[in-house]
Amino acid sequence: MNNLCADIGYRSLNKKGELLCGDSVEVTSQTDNSNSKIIVLADGLGSGVKASILSTLTARIIAKMMAEGLDIEDCVSTIAATLPVCSVRGVAYSTFTIIHLIDNEDAEIIQYDNPHVILLRQGKYVELPTTIMKIDGKEIYKSRVSLQKDDVFIAVSDGAIHAGVGKYLNFGWERDNIIEFSETFCQVGYTAKTLTTILLDKCNELYGNEPGDDTTVCVVKIRKREPMNLVIGPPQDPDDCSKMMSLFFSKEGKHIVCGGTTSMIAADFLRKKLIPLLEFPDPEIPPIARIDGVDLVTEGVITINKVLTYARDYLAENEDYAAWSFHRDGASQIARLLFEEATDINFYVGKAVNPAHQNPDLPINFSIKMRLVDELATCLRQMGKNIKLSYF
Amino acid sequence: MKITVCIGSSCHLKGSRQVVEQLKELITAHGLEEDVELSGTFCMGKCEQGVSATLDDQQFSLSPENTKEFFEKNIRGVLAAK
Numbered sequence A: 001m002n003n004l005c006a007d008i009g010y011r012s013l014n015k016k017g018e019l020l021c022g023d024s025v026e027v028t029s030q031t032d033n034s035n036s037k038i039i040v041l042a043d044g045l046g047s048g049v050k051a052s053i054l055s056t057l058t059a060r061i062i063a064k065m066m067a068e069g070l071d072i073e074d075c076v077s078t079i080a081a082t083l084p085v086c087s088v089r090g091v092a093y094s095t096f097t098i099i100h101l102i103d104n105e106d107a108e109i110i111q112y113d114n115p116h117v118i119l120l121r122q123g124k125y126v127e128l129p130t131t132i133m134k135i136d137g138k139e140i141y142k143s144r145v146s147l148q149k150d151d152v153f154i155a156v157s158d159g160a161i162h163a164g165v166g167k168y169l170n171f172g173w174e175r176d177n178i179i180e181f182s183e184t185f186c187q188v189g190y191t192a193k194t195l196t197t198i199l200l201d202k203c204n205e206l207y208g209n210e211p212g213d214d215t216t217v218c219v220v221k222i223r224k225r226e227p228m229n230l231v232i233g234p235p236q237d238p239d240d241c242s243k244m245m246s247l248f249f250s251k252e253g254k255h256i257v258c259g260g261t262t263s264m265i266a267a268d269f270l271r272k273k274l275i276p277l278l279e280f281p282d283p284e285i286p287p288i289a290r291i292d293g294v295d296l297v298t299e300g301v302i303t304i305n306k307v308l309t310y311a312r313d314y315l316a317e318n319e320d321y322a323a324w325s326f327h328r329d330g331a332s333q334i335a336r337l338l339f340e341e342a343t344d345i346n347f348y349v350g351k352a353v354n355p356a357h358q359n360p361d362l363p364i365n366f367s368i369k370m371r372l373v374d375e376l377a378t379c380l381r382q383m384g385k386n387i388k389l390s391y392f
Numbered sequence B: 001m002k003i004t005v006c007i008g009s010s011c012h013l014k015g016s017r018q019v020v021e022q023l024k025e026l027i028t029a030h031g032l033e034e035d036v037e038l039s040g041t042f043c044m045g046k047c048e049q050g051v052s053a054t055l056d057d058q059q060f061s062l063s064p065e066n067t068k069e070f071f072e073k074n075i076r077g078v079l080a081a082k
């Protein structure tokens, strides 16, 4: 195994007036190997409910079958045999793009009728070597490349290349335009999700905020693994403090300490001073503190609760990005470290019931802390991070 | 003199920020930066009485409402008497 991993982001715009999106994206790991991922973008014929069902089925079936290690030929014939035939058009299909990352070493790209996947390597467009195969009379394009750090794969549905047709542009936002546009900012170090948002916002703008078609952008960015460690809460048995801390601090990568009591334990363990700062860059969030040798020290529940809010938004609309991407409060700093920098996150969760939080007047208690951590872990997994939770 | 204000979770919810900001303003307004040191601490284990604070070794229970009074009485008052 190498030290690469994939950062995956995607989002869709619905065609104006439609409640459902006719494009679907499905991301799964191969059943027997979590370093192999399958990303499927499917675009259902037409729009609305029917398109949504077609594309969801297509994406799910392909992802599931490939995760189990089946061939693309089998997947395609299964889909052809399963999908309902459209009564209007007499055909049953949804187009698809598959990006299959194998062991984080190679990418196999299989596409049927979608705009071709764009690969930017070191910020420059590179042509993918492509072969054509025929399955059930359909022409399917297949490419394989070995992965390099900073490779960016961009898959879009045809809504993206039609953006602006007849409105701001004569022929829409063609693939070449997308390439040119992406080359200008893909090297800045944005995450896949942010790259997705930038591209999709541009499409929306070209459509004059009234998308004429379902539009989806999916970005896969190959990056180096970046481990990160976060400890929250004192251990259930006070005798486990130094065991918990020595495990935590012995781990490679940055270290984040959350919680007042927890930071006192960490400071004791390191024999360093704990210095709370008295600044409130965000009035809602308690100040951060400093301990020599720790990358970030924050308050616990209130801060993590905010991080969770940011995480949910990041997975959905990504509207809070402007706030947490540069603010100095504890929650924004944790968000940057976990969402942008980290790829593998180890959580050390102490299960002690904190006497400080048993005041019934306050909206925080022990069970909330455990739930927050669980939900945050779930969100981070959806961002494609590898998460490990250890309880003490 | 050293004032330490708790900025732990409970006290934060009860208004640590307003207390700290008021104290900062009062200290500068009266030019007492040399005489009074303001610092923070995490939970002092007295959450029910928050916002917890200590002035040298004395324990206080502050709130955004009583901060000014606390400052006048226990800081300016004491400093003036010296």
Ligand code: FES
Residues within 6 Å of the ligand: A356, B006, B007, B008, B009, B010, B011, B012, B042, B043, B044, B045, B046, B047, B048, B050, B051, B052
């Ligand atoms: S949080 Fe201030 S005393 Fe507990």
